Amino acid sequence: MVDIREFSVSALAGNCIGFFAPMNGGKTQALVDELKRAWYYDCNSIAYNSERNTRERDAIVVNGEFRHPAKTVGSVPELRTDLEKRISQLGASQEGQRGEVVIIDDISHHRGWPLRVVGIDEVNLFSLTASEAREMMDLMNWCIKKDIVLYVAGLIYDFRHLPFGQVHSLLPYVDIKIDKKPACMVIDSSGQKCVRTAKHTQRLWKMSYSQERGLNDVELPRVDFVDKDKKPVVDHYVAAPFFDQTVLIESGQNAGRGRNVVYLPVCTECARLPYREETFRVYDAIVRGGNPEAVLSNPQLTAGILEFLCSPDERWGKRESDGRIVALSHYRNEVGGFSSL
C-alpha cells in the first residue's frame, strides 16, 4: 500500500487522492491527517462535507470525538464558490505578518500561504446522481489545473454492498486510491471477536428501533460487536434489513450505545443482509407484471419492501395513480452508471 506521507505537498500537487473504506474504517482519520500535514509545508488546507450529513455540521468528526473544522456545503458548485473565495482572499496582498492566522468564515488559515490542500469527506454523499457526479468530476479537473492536492474520502458501496449512488464513476479520475482495511468488529455466537479484515459496512438498528419503524413482525438477526472504546455491545442491536433507505444519518451529537442506527466495518462472513432475497422476489414480481403483494406471507414485511422500492430516493419502482406498482426503467447515464427518468 502507498504511504502518502512519504510525498511532500508539492510532490502531490495536481493529484486526486482517494481514501476508501467501510464506515468507521479509518478513512476520515487519514483525510484529517493529510489536512493537518499541509501546515508543515506552509500550505493552507480546507475541508468540506455534505449537508446531507445532518450530524456533522461545519466539522468532520473522527471516531465521534475529534472535530476538525470544515465547511458544510449543499452541493459541489457551492463548494467551488467557497473554495475560490478563500483562494482569492488568501492570495490577495494584505497587511500583516506572513503565517499569522486569518479567519475566513470561522475557519483559520495562514496569511501568505497558498491554499493547496482540499479535503472532501463522504464524497459518496456528493455524487448520488449522475449530474452530481459530473459536477464532482469537473471539480477534480479544476483542482488538477490549479495544482491543488484534492483528497476525497468516502464509501464506494452502501450498506447493501451495492454501489453508493454514482460514486463509482469518479474512481477512474482518482490518481492514488488507498483502501483502508479495518478489522471486523463483530462478536460471534461463541463470544469471540472476529479477527478477519472488514470489507463491508454493516448497518445496525437498536432493537427497539424496529418497533419504531413499525416492523415488530419482521425478525432481524442480532449482531453483537466491540465498539470504538473496545467495549462489547451485546444483545442491543440487530442487522438493518436490506430494504432500509440508502442514506440514513441520525441527527444529534450523541455517539455510542444510545444511537438507533450504528455502522460497523464487517467481514464477508459476519455481514448480515436480512431480507435481501425477499426484496428481490418482490421486485421481480413487479418487473414481470405480477402481484408484488402476493409474494410473501408477511404483510408488514411486504409493506416495508414496497415502501423502499417505490421511495423517490431509491427509484426501483413507483406506485401509479390507480395503485398499481410498476418497475422504473433504468438507462445508461453520462457518467457510465444507470439512472431512471
Ligand SMILES: [Zn+2]
Ligand atoms: Zn467478521
